Amino acid sequence: MIASLDAEGRPTIAAPFGHALADLACERPAIVGLSADLAKYTDLDVFARAHPDRFYQMGMAEQALLAAAAGLAREGFQPFATTYAVFAARRAYDFVCLAIAEEKLDVKIVCALPGLTSGYGPSHQATDDLAIFRAVPGLTIVDPCDAVEIGQATRAIADHPGPVYMRLLRGQVPRVLGDDYRFELGKAKMLRQGADVLIVSTGFMTMRALDAADRLAADRIGAAVLHVPTVKPLDTAAIVEACSAGGRLVVTAENHGITGGFGEAVAAVLLRAGVTPVFRQIALPDAFLDAGALPTLHDRYGISLRAVVARIRAWLA
Amino acid sequence: MSGTPHAGSNVGLPLRAWRIRRHALRMGQVQGQGYIGQALGVADLLAVTWFHALRYRPTEPDWEERDRFLLSIGHYAIALYAALIEAGVLAEEEIATYGVDDSRLPMSGMASCTPGMEISGGSLGHGLGIAVGMGLGLKRKNSPSLVYNLMSDGELGEGSTWEAAMAAAHHRLDNLIALVDFNDQQADGPSTATLSAEPVDAKWAAFGWHVQRVDGNDLDALVDAFDEARAVTEPRPRVIVCDTRMCKGVPFLEARERTHFIRVEPDEWGQALDLLDAAMPS
Ligand SMILES: Cc1ncc(C[n+]2csc(CCOP(=O)(O)OP(=O)(O)O)c2C)c(N)n1
């Protein structure tokens, strides 16, 4: 099982999406699964083994994958279609936009290798999927933080009638959030309080934010963490409230390019609300990124724990 | 230097193929991973391409009169690096840098990184369309150069492949030769069980191509197929569908359950190299 993220010594859960979907499908006969030659690499193989008659292998054909998902939804089924984020966003965009979203069809698009979770270079690094999919009207976008959230979000997006794009960590997925955590579609969660800086984060950058808050606490810097797993629609009320409080530095953190992603979405929410804290962004640069080992690349592009802590310290200095 | 097809051209094709396998195994050993099953399977095809068919200058990879060789399948980079080393385009010392941070040999082929890598092929299904454009461009320039596109059976699932196939036939691109590595493997399993493209020959023929299907691990059959593809005068693009065996040349890997990404244990790289060395062609 190939992990998309180094667990860095944390506990992990195997294939949380595949297991959650296989369980859910026992209760819900409308669920079907489709993949474009990446079932093994998106953990959908767990579902395929549990429900072989409800799994469709589409071959390496992402456009046909999403068009067929639209067709299955039209016939009353609830398709979960999987591939890598780059291929859904880039190769199959027109089908997501028009065949699925414009028709408000109940298709769940679940994609591995979000942002910088592959060392294979730009062809496998989805640094633009949030920007691309944010522009699709009516498409709900979820970027879960860890295995606990992936399991809960799988059920929540099935409960939501309409098109959803979910970013997926696959394989042995780190477990960060506690048993008391409850994912709610469209809701941000304040995970930690702190007086000096507020980190507004999504996806696995919330893991970085929580770790960074621990490190900063050792320097008597208080870091609050507002986790925003639903990137669209944004929980504007929670974001505005948290960013209005206490004159803290606001830092957004995302596993995505700086152009058109989560940070810019948060900035727009704040400006529209007339809230103007000192605002900084942790995001990947507006560039095609290098190939190489992931820890090297996370450090190079400023999303490793070390880099996050150093940047926040510098901004507070 | 007149575009010598190969440095030291007295070396026979069996030895070229053997050396390509050896370079690839040594790169795999550096990283402890790599698409070695594909590289071993396609080594014979690369040997014939680079040491029988292709026109190029090792020290001048951008030579205008070269034949173009596109690696549509970026994950096969390890195989092409091995051929580029054997051809003298890359230095053998670079084997030690395979997949290392900031090296010229990233795990997935990137045109911006490596001399001799014409395109970035990691997002599969790009090569044939780009080859069509290069074929059109070469004709506009009255260039006699040929365009070779190495692609995979998995890529036969992509719509873009067949869009390009139609365009190539429509535009009578007799300067385009597609090479399909039919190893009956893709990411989720055997290609024929994942999304069957069979009957493959009939599909290409119906799209208007000159089609040959050969044993892709038979050097003589490959040489004949390349010769025919280049000799025929029909105003049509040509395709050679090559049935290959993954891991060819390393028996214990060949015998292993076939998967898209073959795991090789740390001590097995050396064993594989020993076995290969014992089978060095004369
Ligand atoms: C457009 C696109 N979709 C999916 C992938 C992920 N992927 C990488 S290799 C591969 C299998 C493709 O088939 P093939 O090249 O025949 O595989 P192999 O023979 O190497 O096992 C897939 C699906 C990709 N790189 N590009």
Ligand SMILES: [Mg+2]
């Ligand atoms: Mg294949």
